[in-house]
Amino acid sequence: MKSIFKFLGCCFLLLMMVIVICNLTIYTNTKSYIYDTPAESPTVIVALVPGAAISSKGELSAVFTARVDMAIKLYEAGKVLKILVSGDNSTLSHNEVNPARLYLMEKGVPSEDIFLDHAGFDTYSSMYRARDIFGVSSMIITTQSFHLYRSIFIARHLGIEAYGVRADVSNLLFRNYIREIFANEKAIIDLVTNRQPKFLGDKISIEGNGNDEPPEREYIHIYSPSPNQTIQSPLTITGEARGTWFFEASFPIVVTNWDGLIVGQAIAQTKADWMTEDFVPFEATLTFTSDPSAYSQKGTLIFKKDNPSGLPENDDAFEIPINFASVEQPDNTGILPFDSGVHGTVLRGPICPVMQNPPQPGCDDQPFEITIQIFSSNNKSTPFATTKTNSKGEYSFALPPGDYTLQVENQAIFPRCASHAISIVPKAVQEITINCDTGIR
Numbered sequence: 001m002k003s004i005f006k007f008l009g010c011c012f013l014l015l016m017m018v019i020v021i022c023n024l025t026i027y028t029n030t031k032s033y034i035y036d037t038p039a040e041s042p043t044v045i046v047a048l049v050p051g052a053a054i055s056s057k058g059e060l061s062a063v064f065t066a067r068v069d070m071a072i073k074l075y076e077a078g079k080v081l082k083i084l085v086s087g088d089n090s091t092l093s094h095n096e097v098n099p100a101r102l103y104l105m106e107k108g109v110p111s112e113d114i115f116l117d118h119a120g121f122d123t124y125s126s127m128y129r130a131r132d133i134f135g136v137s138s139m140i141i142t143t144q145s146f147h148l149y150r151s152i153f154i155a156r157h158l159g160i161e162a163y164g165v166r167a168d169v170s171n172l173l174f175r176n177y178i179r180e181i182f183a184n185e186k187a188i189i190d191l192v193t194n195r196q197p198k199f200l201g202d203k204i205s206i207e208g209n210g211n212d213e214p215p216e217r218e219y220i221h222i223y224s225p226s227p228n229q230t231i232q233s234p235l236t237i238t239g240e241a242r243g244t245w246f247f248e249a250s251f252p253i254v255v256t257n258w259d260g261l262i263v264g265q266a267i268a269q270t271k272a273d274w275m276t277e278d279f280v281p282f283e284a285t286l287t288f289t290s291d292p293s294a295y296s297q298k299g300t301l302i303f304k305k306d307n308p309s310g311l312p313e314n315d316d317a318f319e320i321p322i323n324f325a326s327v328e329q330p331d332n333t334g335i336l337p338f339d340s341g342v343h344g345t346v347l348r349g350p351i352c353p354v355m356q357n358p359p360q361p362g363c364d365d366q367p368f369e370i371t372i373q374i375f376s377s378n379n380k381s382t383p384f385a386t387t388k389t390n391s392k393g394e395y396s397f398a399l400p401p402g403d404y405t406l407q408v409e410n411q412a413i414f415p416r417c418a419s420h421a422i423s424i425v426p427k428a429v430q431e432i433t434i435n436c437d438t439g440i441r
Contacts, residue, residue, distance in 0.1 A: 022185045030152040034145075034164045038070075038077045041165050044138040046115075046206050047071040047080040050126055050151065051087020051096035058099040062169050063144060068100055070142035070167035072107050080140060082113050082206055084130060086120030114210045119221075123147070123183075124190045125197040127155040127162075134206040136160060142167045146180045150187050157191050200226060219245050220303055220318045221279070232325040233264065233398070235286045237301075240279040241268075245316075247306035248378060249274045254385070255288050255322070256300045263299070264288020264398045265385045267376070287340060287398040297324040310381060340424050342406065343396035344432040346370055346389050346417070350440045367393025368436055370417075371409035376402060399424045406432060 035041045049071045052064035060068065074080045083104060087096030097116040104114050115134060120126035130136040138161035141151045148164040155162035189195075199221050220241040225231055237253060245251055249270040257263050266286035274280050286301075298321065305316035349365030372395045373383040384404065389395045407419035417436035424430070 019181065019185060022188055023181060026149050026153045026184050026187070030149045030156070033152050033162065034148050034166065036166055038074045038079050038165060041074065041079055041140055041163055043079050044140055044161070044163070045080065046082040046084050046136055046139045047074045048126065048130055048136070048139045048141050049083065049085045049100065050123060050141070050143050050147070051085065051100070051120055054096055054099050060099060060103055062171065064096070064100070066144070066167040066169045067142050068103055070165055072104065072109060074140055074142065074165065075109055075113070082115060082210070083109060084115045084117060084134060084136070084206060086117035086126035086130065088121050112209045112211050115204065115206060119197065119199040121198055123151055124154055124187060124195065127151065127158055127160065128197050129200070130155070131158050131160055133201060134204050136206050138162070140165055144168050150180065150184055154187050154191065198223070219305070219316065222303070222320060225301070225322060227320045228323060230323045230325050233286070233288045235288070237266070237268065237284045237286055238282070240281045243274045243276040243278065243280055245305050246270060246274040246280070247308050251306040252304045252384065253284055253286060254302050254304065255286060256302065258298050262385055262387070266400050267402070268303070285400060287400065289396065289398055299324055308379070340401060340426055340428055341397050341399040342422055342424065342430045342432055343394070344434065346372065346393045346395065346408065346434045346436060348436040348438060350438060353440060365435070367391065369393065372434070373407055373409050374399065375405040375407070377404065380405070401426050406434070408434065408436070
């Protein structure tokens with residue numbers, strides 16, 4: 001029993017030593033970069049304001065107000081040219097950055113000098129995104145003393161020339177300091193493991209015009225894949241979207257190649273109740289074709305808002321660039337490098353009167369170059385996917401499991417072509433021949 005207590009005691013002492021070493025390391029490496037007033041601070045491009053609590057009415061807390069006020073003082077003193085507010089806007093009901101923007105404008109800061117980061121969910125993400133999204137290379141962080149050391153430590157280890165000006169308030173709770181003791185260890189772990197923020201996205205130049213900043217992606221966030229990631233079929237896609245992005249708990253996803261041609265489709269399905277305005281997690285498995293010999297292996301992943309009305313004003317989409325992995329074509333058909341789908345040939349005939357005896361040579365049914373459409377069972381009005389047959393009349397679709405209708409475009413035109421109801425099952429490829437009747441008898 002004594003040996004157990006001795007072991008536990010040693011573990012506790014070791015843990016305490018790690019905590020003390022981490023906190024001393026952060027303190028000693030950052031204290032020389034912290035100033036008490038704007039007058040003492042260097043001149044840089046931007047002041048970064050970490051988000052903090054807001055009231056249900058959108059009013060800034062005392063802690064948040066102090067941070068924003070210090071950024072205003074830096075701006076008025078000419079120490080910074082821009083202000084970047086980084087906070088949490090993960091739901092419609094929780095938006096830390098927009099109230100700060102309004103407050104800054106009320107205090108006389110021009111809107112073109114205000115930038116917002118809606119995905120600064122924690123200190124590490126705020127610093128990482130300041131560097132990778134907004135292109136910040138030097139900045140002054142305005143926050144309370146207990147928070148400055150960790151913020152500067154993270155920023156400088158991410159390659160940002162970071163300084164801090166204290167924005168202290170008189171009534172800080174003791175638990176803030178206790179929390180910071182343990183948050184420092186997490187900061188070091190994040191840096192050692194090179195943790196990625198929950199969201200990245202399009203780059204926004206901090207030296208530009210804040211009014212030109214693209215609006216926050218209010219409706220959809222993609223967890224995986226990330227922009228410019230190299231992907232291979234089948235691809236698992238995860239993310240979250242507002243309930244308004246879905247219809248009947250789903251929405252379509254397509255992937256296009258360098259030429260803008262659709263090479264794969266999927267249906268994203270919710271993993272929770274979608275009848276809400278908040279974010280709902282989703283998942284999809286996308287299968288697609290890719291040509292290793294293509295001019296470029298770049299493509300685009302497109303997340304389409306489900307629009308059962310078909311009205312253009314209700315359309316919306318979110319796109320991220322991707323790269324196709326170089327893969328070998330399969331040995332069986334040479335057409336379909338994916339787990340499930342349909343392929344086949346479109347034939348047009350008869351070419352000659354069928355009653356001729358003997359039959360004339362060259363009267364066999366001929367390959368037909370035409371557009372083929374796939375309709376999912378839950379949407380008969382908008383094609384799930386479209387492709388054109390090649391010179392041999394061949395076509396192919398990568399499809400997730402489900403029920404579909406396969407038909408040619410413009411069924412009413414000559415010649416009349418048969419449509420086919422098909423059921424796609426996992427890890428299986430169906431072969432369907434579509435016959436188009438010329439009416440020649």
